[in-house]
Amino acid sequence: MTLRIALAQIAARVGDIDGNVDRVLDAWRRAADQGADLVVFTELTTTGYPPEDLLLKPEFVAANLDAVHRMAAEGPRGTAAIVGYVGTAEGDLVHEDPAVSAGPAVASAADQELTNSAAVLCDGEVVATYDKLRLPNYGVFDEARYFTPVDRPLVVSIAGVPVGVTVCEDLWIEPGPLGRAADAGARVIANLNASPYHRGKRADRERWAATHAERDGTWVAYVNVVGGQDDVVFDGDSFLIGPDGRVRARAAQFREDLVVVDVPVDPIEVDAEVAVRGAGDASRPVVRHEDLPRLDPVGEVWHALVRATRDYCHENGFRDALIGLSGGIDSAVVAAVAADALGADHVTGVLMPSPYSSDHSVSDAEALAGALGMPTETLHIGRPLEAVGDVLGDLVITGFDREDGQQPGVAYENLQARLRGLLLMALSNETGAIVLTTGNKSEYAVGYATLYGDMAGGFAPLKDVPKLLVYELARWRNANPAPFDGDADGEVIPVSTIDKPPSAELRPDQRDDDSLPPYEVLDAIVEGYVEQLRSIADIVAEGIADEDVVRRIVQLIERAEFKRRQAAPGPKVTTRAFGRDRRVPMTSGWNN
Numbered sequence: 293m294t295l296r297i298a299l300a301q302i303a304a305r306v307g308d309i310d311g312n313v314d315r316v317l318d319a320w321r322r323a324a325d326q327g328a329d330l331v332v333f334t335e336l337t338t339t340g341y342p343p344e345d346l347l348l349k350p351e352f353v354a355a356n357l358d359a360v361h362r363m364a365a366e367g368p369r370g371t372a373a374i375v376g377y378v379g380t381a382e383g384d385l386v387h388e389d390p391a392v393s394a395g396p397a398v399a400s401a402a403d404q405e406l407t408n409s410a411a412v413l414c415d416g417e418v419v420a421t422y423d424k425l426r427l428p429n430y431g432v433f434d435e436a437r438y439f440t441p442v443d444r445p446l447v448v449s450i451a452g453v454p455v456g457v458t459v460c461e462d463l464w465i466e467p468g469p470l471g472r473a474a475d476a477g478a479r480v481i482a483n484l485n486a487s488p489y490h491r492g493k494r495a496d497r498e499r500w501a502a503t504h505a506e507r508d509g510t511w512v513a514y515v516n517v518v519g520g521q522d523d524v525v526f527d528g529d530s531f532l533i534g535p536d537g538r539v540r541a542r543a544a545q546f547r548e549d550l551v552v553v554d555v556p557v558d559p560i561e562v563d564a565e566v567a568v569r570g571a572g573d574a575s576r577p578v579v580r581h582e583d584l585p586r587l588d589p590v591g592e593v594w595h596a597l598v599r600a601t602r603d604y605c606h607e608n609g610f611r612d613a614l615i616g617l618s619g620g621i622d623s624a625v626v627a628a629v630a631a632d633a634l635g636a637d638h639v640t641g642v643l644m645p646s647p648y649s650s651d652h653s654v655s656d657a658e659a660l661a662g663a664l665g666m667p668t669e670t671l672h673i674g675r676p677l678e679a680v681g682d683v684l685g686d687l688v689i690t691g692f693d694r695e696d697g698q699q700p701g702v703a704y705e706n707l708q709a710r711l712r713g714l715l716l717m718a719l720s721n722e723t724g725a726i727v728l729t730t731g732n733k734s735e736y737a738v739g740y741a742t743l744y745g746d747m748a749g750g751f752a753p754l755k756d757v758p759k760l761l762v763y764e765l766a767r768w769r770n771a772n773p774a775p776f777d778g779d780a781d782g783e784v785i786p787v788s789t790i791d792k793p794p795s796a797e798l799r800p801d802q803r804d805d806d807s808l809p810p811y812e813v814l815d816a817i818v819e820g821y822v823e824q825l826r827s828i829a830d831i832v833a834e835g836i837a838d839e840d841v842v843r844r845i846v847q848l849i850e851r852a853e854f855k856r857r858q859a860a861p862g863p864k865v866t867t868r869a870f871g872r873d874r875r876v877p878m879t880s881g882w883n884n
Contacts, residue, residue, distance in 0.1 A: 333484060340517075341526075365416055374410055376484045407442055479557045614726070615639065615730065620653065648708075736755060741859075755859065824867075
């Protein structure tokens with residue numbers, strides 16, 4: 293027999309319960325129009341993921357429960373759907389009266405047990421529910437803070453096929469809930485996900501799904517949400533894996549998608565909790581799904597940054613963005629990301645040359661803006677810098693051409709960065725545009741960024757992007773068309789920007805490697821210490837750098853934690869990002 297399954301990869305938005313209901317119903321109806329027996333949605337479909345402390349609001353939980361009944365009532369008949377929602381220990385969506393299921397009496401997570409759940413909907417009813425067993429509480433996940441695990445497998449018969457229901461982290465253990473569902477007779481297992489992107493994540497997902505499929509002889513339908521949410525971005529990239537461990541169908545990356553595929557299953561009799569008929573139209577034509585090619589590793593990151601930037605800006609009410617254009621590689625990449633995300637006409641580059649800015653930096657910034665088609669403003673900071681120096685008098689040494697021969701230090705350099713931050717924020721206040729900061733992970737790691745200066749802004753697209761990857765991204769964008777139907781194609785980032793040595797240009801003839809090791813060394817140390825949690829001794833033993841260099845960089849990393857706590861959010865693209873993915877104290881005596 294054949295079960296026609298639809299993988300509904302939607303952009304469920306956190307807190308937008310009504311909008312999420314509309315997204316579900318739209319995809320469900322389109323799946324039904326294609327003769328699907330079952331459509332599988334994403335984890336916490338009703339609330340979006342992660343809802344965080346919205347779960348402490350009784351009215352939020354109540355609205356989410358009401359949404360499940362609304363979807364059941366309004367969904368197309370003959371096609372079953374599995375949707376994610378927040379359940380309550382006291383609630384029973386299968387047997388309760390939908391008219392009184394949600395109301396002021398619903399308690400919050402602080403007062404009662406909540407569950408990360410999935411509901412099976414069919415023919416106007418909630419016919420079965422499943423509660424997630426494995427609750428991740430590491431990295432960016434805090435599910436144990438809100439939810440209670442439940443050890444109860446669910447197998448439902450849909451169009452005569454036993455289908456097991458699982459949620460996200462249930463997949464990441466062997467045999468776990470997927471094995472339990474298979475033991476209960478499931479031939480197809482639905483796995484609803486809200487799995488954030490990072491480099492290499494697809495291989496991990498597919499490896500776990502294939503392990504379960506091959507062990508139990510089951511099909512695994514892995515359906516992931518798509519879209520940016522604060523400091524994470526969901527890539528979608530849903531798939532269907534067959535009993536041989538091979539991927540049989542894929543959804544798009546970083547885009548909404550609906551994939552309908554026929555799954556051949558041998559007939560089997562099982563004691564399913566509930567049975568629903570499905571579409572069951574023997575005359576329906578066979579669907580033929582064609583997978584889109586997967587993005588290469590660098591292209592994945594570019595799409596992640598663009599999607600995260602677009603969603604963060606648009607969902608927080610920003611249509612326009614401001615970027616300080618220095619002529620350097622970081623601001624060039626951020627400008628190109630922003631242009632792809634928002635449209636070049638919605639991004640303004642602000643050139644703010646100082647007496648120490650090189651001519652080529654200004655010309656490179658102008659060339660970038662011209663290639664992208666974005667407007668620019670030029671605000672010289674020379675006179676404001678002099679005025680601040682006059683106000684400070686002898687309290688701060690300013691200027692590199694002093695008659696007394698004294699040389700200014702970091703305070704004077706940071707004055708320039710803070711003047712630029714002040715000007716950008718003034719323009720932001722006046723225009724309502726968001727300021728996108730341009731710092732990268734390597735700089736944030738060692739504190740090579742100025743609080744209230746170049747760190748001033750509302751979103752940091754490169755916050756989790758190491759410096760060497762910034763260069764890879766620039767080359768990738770020059771060689772590839774703009775994603776998501778963007779406007780500017782071809783070489784948009786000047787080759788001179790990519791080729792020149794990086795410099796903050798806060799003093800004459802300054803280069804990054806005056807005070808930092810080469811980025812090949814720095815990025816390797818940051819990756820080892822931050823992402824891989826390796827010790828100083830381990831990093832030194834690998835031969836990356838001498839112990840004194842490694843120890844100095846580690847000290848800089850730990851001392852800069854107070855800065856990072858005040859930084860704008862930015863999307864996670866590596867295995868461990870700064871922020872809630874890496875929670876270390878700002879004040880600590882440990883330095884090994």
